[in-house]
Every structure is written in C-alpha cells, then in structure tokens.
Amino acid sequence: MDASLTDPAASARGAQLANDFTVSLDADRRMYREDIAGSIAHARMLARQGIIDQPAADSIVGGLRQIETEIATGEFTWKRELEDIHMNVESRLFELIGETAGRLHTGRSRNDQVATDSRLYTARASTAAVQAVRSLQRALLQQAAGHAATVMPGYTHLQRGQPALLAHHLLAYFEMFDRDAVRFAAARAAADVLPLGSGGMSGVPYQLDRESVAAELGFSRISANSMDAVSDRDYMLDFLYSSAACMMHMSRLAEELTIWSSDEFGFVRMSERFTSGSSIMPQKRNPDFAELVRGKTGRVYGSLTSLLTTMKGLPLTYNRDMQEDKPPLFDAADTVLACLDAAAGMVGSAAFAADRMRKAVDESAALATDYADYLVQKGVPFRRAHVVVTQLTRLAQQSGRQLGDLSPDELRQASEHFGQEAPRISVESSITARDLPGGTAPRRVRQALQDAYRRIWIAHTAGEW
Ligand code: ARG
Numbered sequence: 001m002d003a004s005l006t007d008p009a010a011s012a013r014g015a016q017l018a019n020d021f022t023v024s025l026d027a028d029r030r031m032y033r034e035d036i037a038g039s040i041a042h043a044r045m046l047a048r049q050g051i052i053d054q055p056a057a058d059s060i061v062g063g064l065r066q067i068e069t070e071i072a073t074g075e076f077t078w079k080r081e082l083e084d085i086h087m088n089v090e091s092r093l094f095e096l097i098g099e100t101a102g103r104l105h106t107g108r109s110r111n112d113q114v115a116t117d118s119r120l121y122t123a124r125a126s127t128a129a130v131q132a133v134r135s136l137q138r139a140l141l142q143q144a145a146g147h148a149a150t151v152m153p154g155y156t157h158l159q160r161g162q163p164a165l166l167a168h169h170l171l172a173y174f175e176m177f178d179r180d181a182v183r184f185a186a187a188r189a190a191a192d193v194l195p196l197g198s199g200g201m202s203g204v205p206y207q208l209d210r211e212s213v214a215a216e217l218g219f220s221r222i223s224a225n226s227m228d229a230v231s232d233r234d235y236m237l238d239f240l241y242s243s244a245a246c247m248m249h250m251s252r253l254a255e256e257l258t259i260w261s262s263d264e265f266g267f268v269r270m271s272e273r274f275t276s277g278s279s280i281m282p283q284k285r286n287p288d289f290a291e292l293v294r295g296k297t298g299r300v301y302g303s304l305t306s307l308l309t310t311m312k313g314l315p316l317t318y319n320r321d322m323q324e325d326k327p328p329l330f331d332a333a334d335t336v337l338a339c340l341d342a343a344a345g346m347v348g349s350a351a352f353a354a355d356r357m358r359k360a361v362d363e364s365a366a367l368a369t370d371y372a373d374y375l376v377q378k379g380v381p382f383r384r385a386h387v388v389v390t391q392l393t394r395l396a397q398q399s400g401r402q403l404g405d406l407s408p409d410e411l412r413q414a415s416e417h418f419g420q421e422a423p424r425i426s427v428e429s430s431i432t433a434r435d436l437p438g439g440t441a442p443r444r445v446r447q448a449l450q451d452a453y454r455r456i457w458i459a460h461t462a463g464e465w
Contacts, residue, residue, distance in 0.1 A: 019081050027326040028085040029071075029078065034120035035085050036068045038113060041216040042196060043104055045209050052103045060104050063096040064089070084323075085117070086110050107206040108196065111230040111318040115195040118326065120217065122239050125333040126188035129239075132340035133181045133246065134456065134465040137174050139348040141452050144170040148445060151427055152267070152357035153366050160364035163427045166352060167449065168440040174452050176249040181464065183242035191235035194219040198226035201317040231317040233307065236329050240304040243336040247297040250343050254290040257346060261287050266356045271349035274342070289346055293339045300335050303328030361427050362402075365393050370430045371403055371423070378417040388415045 040061050047057035067089055070076040082088050087110075093101040144167040154164035194214040197204065203226045210222045223229035260267035261275075270287055278284035306328045310321055368389050375385035389403075392414050396403050404425065411418035435441035438448075459465060 019083075022083060022320075023080050024084045024323045024326065025078060025080055025082070025088060027330060028114070028117075029088070030330060031117045031121050031326075032071045032085055032089070033068065034117040034124075035089055035113070036064050037120065037217060038116045038196065039089065039104060040064050041213045042108055044216070045213050046103070046106055046206075048212070049207055049209055051106055051206050051208075056100050056103050059097045059100050060093065063093045063101065066096060067092050084110075084114075086113055107199065107204040107208050109198075109200040109230075111200050112195045112198040112226075115198075115230055115232070116217070118233075118329070119191045119193065119195065119219075119235060122191040122235050122329065123188050123218075125329075125337075126184045126191065126239055126242070128337055129184040129242070129246070129333075129340070130181050130188070131465050132337055132344070133177050133184065134459055136340055136344040136347065137177045137181070137452075137456055138465075139344045140170050140174045140177070141449070141456060143347060143350065143352070144174070144452070145449055147352060147354070148449060149442065150352065150354040150357060151361055151431065153361045153364050154440075160360065160366050162369055163361050163366050163430050164440045165431060165442065165445050166354070166357065167445050171445070171448055171452060173249070173253055176252075177246070178455065180242065180246040180249060181459070183245060184239070185464075187235065187238040187242045190238045192220050193229075193235075194222045195229040195232075198223060198229040201227050201230050227317045231314065231319070231322070233311055233322060233325050236325055237304070237307055237311070240300070240307060240328065240332050243300050243332045244297075244304045246336055247293075247300045247339065250339050251294040251297040253343060253347070254287075254293040257290040257350065258287045258294070261285075261290075265360075267353055267360075269351040269353065270346060271351075273349060274346045289342045293342055293346075296335050296339055300332045303332040358427075365396070365403060367403055367425050367427070367430055368393050370425045370433070373433070374423045374425060375415060375417050380415065380417050385415075 043052070043057045043060040043064070046052045047054045067076065070092075076088075076092070079088060079091065082091055090101065090104065093104065147166040147170065150166040151163055152166045152169060153160035154162050154169065194210060194217065196213055197208045197210040214220070214222050223232075257268060257270060259265055261270050270285070270290070272285075274287070274289040275285045276288050278286060307325055310324045314321055371392065372382065372385040372389045375388060376382050380388070392403060392406060392411065395410065395414075396406055404422070406422070408418065408420055408422050411422060432441050432443075435444060437444065
C-alpha cells in the first residue's frame with residue numbers, strides 16, 4: 001500500500017497539495033475592491049428588504065470597509081487555505097463582527113458573487129483599455145498632423161508600390177485602433193449586467209431587489225436567466241478577443257517601427273527611452289519595446305484560446321473549471337494595457353526621417369502605375385497599358401534608369417499613345433491624383449486628419465479619455 005495513505009505527515013502534505021491545487025486566491029485577490037463593493041450593496045439591500053435588520057447590515061458594512069482598508073494598506077493576513085477572495089473576506093468579517101457576519105451570505109452564492117466581481121473587473125479593464133487606445137490614437141494623430149506633406153513609398157508585399165503620404169500611413173493605424181476602441185466599449189457593455197440574485201443557479205427564495213443592487217454597483221441591467229448568469233463568461237471572451245485584435249494591430253505597428261528603424265530602411269529613429277544598447281555590439285540601438293509588444297501578442301492570443309477551451313463543452317451551470325478564467329483575463333488585461341502605453345510612447349517620441357523616405361520613393365519604380373494610368377487617359381485599356389509599362393520598367397531597370405529618364409522616343413516605341421513630350425509624372429502628381437474619399441491626395445488627407453480630430457474629440461466628450 002502507498003505509505004502516504006497511512007503516514008500522517010504524508011497525509012498532511014496531501015492536504016497541502018489538495019489546497020494548492022484548488023486555490024484561486026493568488027489570482028482573484030486582485031478583485032478585492034469589486035468583491036467588497038458587491039457585498040456592501042448586497043447587505044444594504046437585504047436590510048432595505050427586511051431580510052436582515054438594519055443594525056446587522058450596518059455592522060457588516062462597517063466590517064467590510066475595515067477589511068478593504070486592511071487589504072489596501074497591506075495589513076490583511078491572507079489565508080490560502082481559505083481558497084479564494086470571497087472566503088478570505090468573509091472569514092475576516094467573522095473575526096471582526098462575530099456571528100452577524102453569517103447573515104451576509106443570505107440569498108447569495110459564490111457562483112453569482114464571483115460572476116459579479118469579474119463583471120465589475122472586466123468592465124473596469126475595458127474602460128481602461130478604451131482610454132489607453134484613445135491615447136495611442138492621439139499620438140498617431142499628432143505625428144500624422146506633423147507629416148501631412150511627408151512622402152513615403154507605400155508597400156505591398158513589402159515591395160515599394162506607390163507613393164503615399166506618411167500621414168495617410170499613420171492614419172491607417174488610427175482606423176485600426178478606432179475599431180479596437182469600439183470593441184473594448186462593446187466588451188464593457190457585455191460585462192454591464194448584474195448576476196447577483198441568481199444564487200447557486202436557480203435564483204433564491206428571498207425577495208431581493210436586484211435592480212437597486214445593480215444601480216448601486218453601476219450596472220445598467222440585471223441578468224435575465226439565473227442558470228445563464230452563473231455560467232456565462234462571454235463578457236470575458238469579448239474582452240479577450242478585443243485584446244487579441246488590439247495586440248495584433250499593435251504588433252503590426254511594432255513590426256514597422258522595428259524594420260523602419262533598421263539601417264536598411266532608416267525611416268525612423270526611436271527615442272532612447274524605448275531602445276537599448278547591445279551588451280556586445282556597441283553601435284546598436286535595439287528596438288526592444290517594439291519587439292516586446294510584438295512578442296507579447298502571443299500571450300494574449302494564448303489567453304483567448306485558453307478561456308475558449310476552458311468553456312468548451314461545459315454543462316450548465318457553474319463548474320469549477322471556470323475558476324481557470326481569471327489568470328488569462330488578468331494577464332491579458334495587464335499585457336494589453338502595458339503594450340498600449342508603450343506603443344503610445346514609442347509613436348509619440350519617434351522621429352520619422354522624411355528625407356530617407358523621399359529618397360526611397362525617388363529611387364523606386366513607384367510611379368509605374370501612374371504611367372499606366374496616363375495611357376488609360378489616352379484611351380488604352382488598363383490591362384494593355386499595364387503590359388506596356390511593365391516593358392518600359394524593365395527597359396529602365398536594365399539601363400540603370402527610372403521611368404522618368406526614358407526619352408519620348410523610347411516611350412513611343414512601346415506605345416504610340418505616348419506623345420512628343422514625355423508625360424509629366426512626378427511623385428507629387430501621383431499623390432495629388434488620388435483625390436477621392438479614402439485616397440492619399442494631400443487635400444483628402446487633410447480632410448481625413450480633420451475628421452480624425454473630430455472623432456477623437458467626440459470620444460473625449462463621451463468621457464473616453
Ligand atoms: N473560486 C471560485 C472561482 O473562482 C469561486 C466560486 C466557487 N464556487 C463554488 N461553488 N465552489 O470560480
């Protein structure tokens with residue numbers, strides 16, 4: 001027989017192991033404010049409904065306030081053997097006010113309690129994420145406004161494609177993060193439902209006033225079905241997906257800052273606050289922050305996958321599996337908020353090298369499309385014009401020239417639609433020609449900047465930053 005079954009020391013170790021396995025305190029203690037706020041609202045309502053008497057409620061509320069202070073100041077003694085935040089608070093309440101503490105849990109279960117706490121937390125994290133996204137957008141907007149006339153080569157397949165304004169490129173990120181802000185706001189709305197009153201799963205046999213508890217805690221709605229309420233974690237998944245999408249956008253931005261700050265590109269110089277030297281190669285300025293933003297994206301995807309997998313196939317209603325929800329939620333919230341701060345700082349302090357970008361456009365065949373469009377204006381079908389300009393580009397490349405260096409004769413040999421003089425095609429004419437909503441023409445980009453300022457201002461009046 002296994003000695004640990006009989007040896008008392010071994011079985012004490014077994015008990016310790018069992019507790020280590022089931023404990024969630026290490027993660028959920030960070031929801032202590034939410035837990036105590038929920039308990040205070042519940043206790044007050046119990047008294048209003050005559051379910052407990054007022055002196056009992058007063059003493060419960062007083063005790064809970066003291067516990068909140070103890071935790072905030074670090075005086076609280078945490079007991080891992082009590083499993084979670086809920087039991088730690090309740091047990092301390094017994095020490096402080098005695099048997100009356102036992103009245104708090106009337107008409108409540110840890111199942112609707114933990115759902116309430118984590119909804120409050122998710123709502124708060126979503127609000128913080130919206131704010132952080134808005135500051136990143138402001139940093140992008142500021143840089144875009146300063147580069148409304150800076151020309152860069154726009155890329156497809158990481159090959160120089162067509163000239164574009166740097167402001168247009170930066171505003172593309174503004175749009176991505178605008179969608180992220182909308183998603184985080186939607187995650188907050190999803191979390192904005194009060195589960196208390198659902199009890200263990202089927203409701204409770206007391207006339208609770210759920211609406212007043214919701215109002216006191218700042219929820220705008222109460223849950224419609226007690227079984228759903230204790231087993232729903234969709235709001236966390238909404239937050240996690242919003243975080244994953246936002247990280248994906250930030251990792252693209254981080255990747256561009258990384259390659260743009262290389263010697264090969266030289267399009268941007270990152271502030272020393274966001275770079276570090278190499279321990280062996282003295283000349284280096286490594287874009288560590290950008291790399292870490294890119295790298296941390298994987299963690300957040302992992303959190304989303306983790307919770308989706310935890311929830312998959314769970315029978316109604318609450319299952320202990322669901323305790324695994326909080327570590328990925330907290331880790332994703334910490335990560336996305338830290339990355340948003342870093343990204344806003346990096347963008348705000350970056351120095352874009354307009355001269356290098358201009359040189360890169362001038363040295364490229366980025367005007368090829370404009371030559372094709374010139375022929376289209378002369379009546380040539382676009383596909384045909386494309387073939388002609390492909391030939392011309394090859395001719396120019398073979399002789400180490402740009403399209404603009406080809407003589408009118410050479411052009412006319414490729415197509416009789418070219419005139420006596422070479423077409424006047426320049427980086428400026430290329431950009432100015434893209435004059436439609438959403439295009440890179442300076443006029444359109446100035447409008448886009450104004451529109452972006454208007455939208456960020458609306459977000460401000462809505463209290464988002
Ligand atoms: N520690 C638990 C969690 O995080 C709290 C709810 C436990 N409920 C229960 N019936 N054991 O999910």
